[in-house]
Amino acid sequence: MKSLEELERIKKEAQAMTKLREDKENTKIVVGMGTCGIAAGARETLAAIMDELAKRNLQDVVVTQTGCVGLCEQEPIVDIVKPGKPKVTYGRVTGERARQIIASHVVNDRVVGEWVIATG
Amino acid sequence: MAGIITVDDILTKYKGRPDALIDILHEIQDVQGFLSDTSIIKVAEALDLPASKVYGVATFYSLFTVKPRGRNVIRICESAPCHVLGATAIINALEKELGIKMGETTGDGKFTLEYTSCIGVCGVAPAIMINEVVYGNLTPDKIPHILSEYR
Amino acid sequence: MEFYRSHVLVCGGTPCVLGGCKAVRDALIGEIHRQGLSREIKVVETGCLGPCDLGPVIVVYPEGTFYGPVKVEDVPLIVEEHLLKGRVVDRLIARERPAEKEIVKYEAPSYLGPQKRIVLRNCGLIDPESVEEYIGRDGYAALGRCLSQMKPGEVIDLVKRSGLVGRGGAAFPTGLKWEFTAKADADQKYILCNADEGEPGTFKDRLILEGDPHSIIEGMAIAGYAVGADKGFVYIRGEYVISIERMQKAIDQARRLGLLGENIFGSGFGFDIEIRKGAGAYVCGEETALIESIEGGRGEPRIKPPYPGTHGLWGKPTVVNNVETLANIPPIILNGPEWFRGFGTERCPGTKVFTLTGDINNKGLIEVPMGITLRQVIYEIGGGIPGGREFKMAQTGGTSGGCLPRELLDVPMDYFSLAEAGSALGSGALLIMDDSHCIVDIARCFMKFFRHESCGKCTPCREGTDRLYEIMDMVSSGRGRAQDIDLMTELAQVMQRASLCGLGQAAPVPVLTMLKYFRDEFEAHIADRTCPTGTCGL
Numbered sequence: 001m002k003s004l005e006e007l008e009r010i011k012k013e014a015q016a017m018t019k020l021r022e023d024k025e026n027t028k029i030v031v032g033m034g035t036c037g038i039a040a041g042a043r044e045t046l047a048a049i050m051d052e053l054a055k056r057n058l059q060d061v062v063v064t065q066t067g068c069v070g071l072c073e074q075e076p077i078v079d080i081v082k083p084g085k086p087k088v089t090y091g092r093v094t095g096e097r098a099r100q101i102i103a104s105h106v107v108n109d110r111v112v113g114e115w116v117i118a119t120g
Numbered sequence: 121m122a123g124i125i126t127v128d129d130i131l132t133k134y135k136g137r138p139d140a141l142i143d144i145l146h147e148i149q150d151v152q153g154f155l156s157d158t159s160i161i162k163v164a165e166a167l168d169l170p171a172s173k174v175y176g177v178a179t180f181y182s183l184f185t186v187k188p189r190g191r192n193v194i195r196i197c198e199s200a201p202c203h204v205l206g207a208t209a210i211i212n213a214l215e216k217e218l219g220i221k222m223g224e225t226t227g228d229g230k231f232t233l234e235y236t237s238c239i240g241v242c243g244v245a246p247a248i249m250i251n252e253v254v255y256g257n258l259t260p261d262k263i264p265h266i267l268s269e270y271r
Numbered sequence: 272m273e274f275y276r277s278h279v280l281v282c283g284g285t286p287c288v289l290g291g292c293k294a295v296r297d298a299l300i301g302e303i304h305r306q307g308l309s310r311e312i313k314v315v316e317t318g319c320l321g322p323c324d325l326g327p328v329i330v331v332y333p334e335g336t337f338y339g340p341v342k343v344e345d346v347p348l349i350v351e352e353h354l355l356k357g358r359v360v361d362r363l364i365a366r367e368r369p370a371e372k373e374i375v376k377y378e379a380p381s382y383l384g385p386q387k388r389i390v391l392r393n394c395g396l397i398d399p400e401s402v403e404e405y406i407g408r409d410g411y412a413a414l415g416r417c418l419s420q421m422k423p424g425e426v427i428d429l430v431k432r433s434g435l436v437g438r439g440g441a442a443f444p445t446g447l448k449w450e451f452t453a454k455a456d457a458d459q460k461y462i463l464c465n466a467d468e469g470e471p472g473t474f475k476d477r478l479i480l481e482g483d484p485h486s487i488i489e490g491m492a493i494a495g496y497a498v499g500a501d502k503g504f505v506y507i508r509g510e511y512v513i514s515i516e517r518m519q520k521a522i523d524q525a526r527r528l529g530l531l532g533e534n535i536f537g538s539g540f541g542f543d544i545e546i547r548k549g550a551g552a553y554v555c556g557e558e559t560a561l562i563e564s565i566e567g568g569r570g571e572p573r574i575k576p577p578y579p580g581t582h583g584l585w586g587k588p589t590v591v592n593n594v595e596t597l598a599n600i601p602p603i604i605l606n607g608p609e610w611f612r613g614f615g616t617e618r619c620p621g622t623k624v625f626t627l628t629g630d631i632n633n634k635g636l637i638e639v640p641m642g643i644t645l646r647q648v649i650y651e652i653g654g655g656i657p658g659g660r661e662f663k664m665a666q667t668g669g670t671s672g673g674c675l676p677r678e679l680l681d682v683p684m685d686y687f688s689l690a691e692a693g694s695a696l697g698s699g700a701l702l703i704m705d706d707s708h709c710i711v712d713i714a715r716c717f718m719k720f721f722r723h724e725s726c727g728k729c730t731p732c733r734e735g736t737d738r739l740y741e742i743m744d745m746v747s748s749g750r751g752r753a754q755d756i757d758l759m760t761e762l763a764q765v766m767q768r769a770s771l772c773g774l775g776q777a778a779p780v781p782v783l784t785m786l787k788y789f790r791d792e793f794e795a796h797i798a799d800r801t802c803p804t805g806t807c808g809l
Contacts, residue, residue, distance in 0.1 A: 001415075001528055001536055003415075003536060004412075004415045004419055004536065011409075011410075014404060014406050018404070034477075034513070035254055035481065035513050036243045036254075038253075039244050039247060064398050066398060066399070067397075067481045067517075068477075069395025069482075070391065070635045070636035072243020072634050073634040075243070075256075139565070139566055141567035142547070142548070142549075142550055142564065177567070180570065180726075181550030181552050183550040184551075198716075198719070198720070200471050200720070201472045201628035201629055203713075203716045204628075204708065204713070205629065237723070238469065238472065239510050240468060240510065240511065242471075242472050242473075242474060242626060242634070242700075243474065243634045243635045249510065252512045
């Protein structure tokens, strides 16, 4: 890192990348992969999501991870961000729930209200 | 078989680095499962330290063991947050399922039961750690299923 | 279109997990209905209104009156006075308007409720394995500013003025600590990050290590620049497998971008960080024991003074800072000390991360302004006690902290107020227990922990923890003797005065506070050989 200008450039690029990702009409699925998430079964949830996306051949969905947000009681936690819509956070997402969320929310735009723990 | 790491490989990597003693012991235990007298003496010679010092370090830290253990080490958190939420029932379930007491190893060498202090996942207490994987939100009826993955 | 003479905005609307606003909203709707105002007053449930540090807030339009923090019991007064009679309730008006205090530029998710996230600004929002995402949210801008626009002394002065005190438990002023090491004359100095988070019930550092590792690297590099150290170590406990992986990835990425290494930002300043992995010893959280461990020895504490600030790692001047302390540094540099002092209390500015465990509905982790009360944490953020049970006590500060009974639910939680109440804020662990638990059983569990974790170097701690456990075990199994309460008190006091390090000095604190507040339960076990809660098997 040579200068503040260089840092600023990386920052702009990173923000542009995030924006590009959002603009590309992609749905983003974010899985909480901290230790408590994993201890509560986030790996199985992630595997179920990947499997379901592959089975349905959904190309325009990006799956990423994040750290723990502090709601350990609700782990595993999955965020669904559809383009132009506020983030929807689901709690206690088992593999089975993940599959239903993909079928209902990701594919058919029907939020599964029962499992939502936060929005926005 | 090629690719197996020996104690000598590890010691070559850390040659002349007595400050790396804990890292060295971690790596040897990862490879051999425990810290044998032979390994401890080898480490002492390689780092030019008294064997008593190396043994002292190996027995000070609870993640190290100088006795052979089972292939899968199950660590049960016995700290207060897990205790309050029912760790005792989990201990009973594990002892019953494996037919051994805390601190023991099964006859087939597959499992060892140990206590640990807090593993920092109190939000999903009670919790256990099998090798390096943490399981949380436990109830006694979940134990057989979790163990079946390691049998 | 229907016409309402007033609109009342209230936090909520979304399933607010950690927010305490729902109860207020429900009370408000109920009260408006009861007063027959439902057709005149419209209650609008909004997302987070922003001034989360004020607690549940409601805004009455058209006046724009801002009330906060509003408790459920305040609601009838507001409805009666303001909505019915048109008189503003001065007592409940928020002292500061939200816009001036609002600092979080990014989206504030609705589950945060009255939380204020400075330390956890990125946790759960960014991919911790992407340095670009960290930079995208102002990451490394503070380091850049320090290296290119500030002198080391100015950095220390700024941190001093912020009033930041160490978040590991000892609450020592961070700026002062840096200054000691900066002034020490030596050819080599070190920055150590204490990530040996072993206090039972605490997992805040893990969350930062796993969720935002670059914030720690940035904090350490700034500390290095301020005191003149070019080398840092992060000592992470061996049980934190994922933390170690993520931290190593973050260090590699920072090196790749030249944010660690030689000549950072073309300033001539160089800094690098290595991870040291612990091997399971609670006592290594004590700074001199941690230093012994990094040097490759048994983690036994050293006699202080001299302090690590002048005689630390390999005898060199060394700054030892907790993870949470370091994560506070970049935002303090970027926003200034006055901004930081806008949160928390006069003596303890800023926020504190608490971990909620035990008998509480919303177990997990929260970041709130210093000085919040235990009652607010349990009932407004934590969602109360499950199963309709009663609160019995909370242990603050982890196993070495004190127990707070119901009478102390309203003590402000900062380092000094809790110390004055005979407890300790410590690492920020909050273990909540309902009335089903037996005090003696819990005390025995605590002493079992210390008996195992005492390093054995000094006699008061080694023998004291063992004997306290023995007595506690006898009491809990119905073999207690009349003199045992006095004996435990005396033993505990000797340990507090004579132990070498914080472990032995703090170990008897839970026992002493339990004897103070729940003496009758101990007496019942001893005199009547019965357990009042009927749960400890006696």
